[in-house]
Amino acid sequence: MHATTAPEAQHTDIIIRLAGRRDRPSVEAMARRCSRAALAARFHAPRRDIPEPYLSEALRRSPLHHALVAKVDNTVVGLASACVTGGEVAELAVLVEDDHQNRGVGSLLLGDLAALSAWRGVRRFTALIGTDNTPIRRALNGLHGRGYTGHWTWRACPDGLEGTASTIPHPPFLAVGERSASSCLDLAGLVAA
Numbered sequence: 001m002h003a004t005t006a007p008e009a010q011h012t013d014i015i016i017r018l019a020g021r022r023d024r025p026s027v028e029a030m031a032r033r034c035s036r037a038a039l040a041a042r043f044h045a046p047r048r049d050i051p052e053p054y055l056s057e058a059l060r061r062s063p064l065h066h067a068l069v070a071k072v073d074n075t076v077v078g079l080a081s082a083c084v085t086g087g088e089v090a091e092l093a094v095l096v097e098d099d100h101q102n103r104g105v106g107s108l109l110l111g112d113l114a115a116l117s118a119w120r121g122v123r124r125f126t127a128l129i130g131t132d133n134t135p136i137r138r139a140l141n142g143l144h145g146r147g148y149t150g151h152w153t154w155r156a157c158p159d160g161l162e163g164t165a166s167t168i169p170h171p172p173f174l175a176v177g178e179r180s181a182s183s184c185l186d187l188a189g190l191v192a193a
């Protein structure tokens with residue numbers, strides 16, 4: 001399903017910001033551009049769209065559901081979320097539309113999401129991924145490589161692989177500032193949310 005491909009030219013103009021209700025039409029339009037395979041990989045079931053109530057929850061700016069959108073040329077091309085599942089634990093998930101995959105969007109979204117979640121008190125991440133989903137596994141492992149998380153550990157589960165990792169041990173916005181040359185995380189929006 002995920003053939004190993006050479007990276008496309010990396011996007012240099014990605015804007016990452018907190019998702020909100022006004023993003024709904026753009027996020028739904030992005031989902032319509034996604035392949036069935038991408039939606040199935042994200043939601044672990046055949047789908048044509050992003051399921052409710054997940055989408056409403058992701059756009060609500062709840063302190064228990066941290067969601068970010070990625071924009072390229074003023075178009076939403078990715079949605080990532082960290083859903084608090086209990087205590088200080090949140091499940092990470094991300095969707096990038098097919099035509100913008102393998103250009104660094106997913107990694108950038110996950111880095112900012114990890115930073116935001118850690119800032120909001122999350123201490124451990126989980127992720128549920130398909131066994132053959134190399135891109136998401138590499139993107140999540142990349143969080144450790146860039147200092148956002150500890151090592152991921154994986155175990156088999158009925159839907160694929162379940163991973164877990166601790167969050168970063170140092171102030172998250174330091175990490176955001178260190179690598180934000182090509183992204184513009186809206187800190188004011190985050191603080192207000």
Ligand SMILES: CC(C)(COP(=O)(O)OP(=O)(O)OC[C@H]1O[C@@H](n2cnc3c(N)ncnc32)[C@H](O)[C@@H]1OP(=O)(O)O)[C@@H](O)C(=O)NCCC(=O)NCCS
Nearest residue numbers: 004005041094095096101102103104105106107135136138
């Ligand atoms: C998984 C996903 C979010 C990754 O986003 P992306 O923007 O394509 O990823 P990036 O460009 O940041 O690349 C991340 C890593 O995956 C690798 N990668 C990307 N596409 C790849 C492909 N087709 N084959 C192999 N590796 C790939 C990149 O080389 C990079 O690895 P590195 O950091 O070790 O160099 C995106 O492919 C997607 O939305 N897939 C469908 C939904 C899904 O599977 N979600 C995950 C379940 S929650």
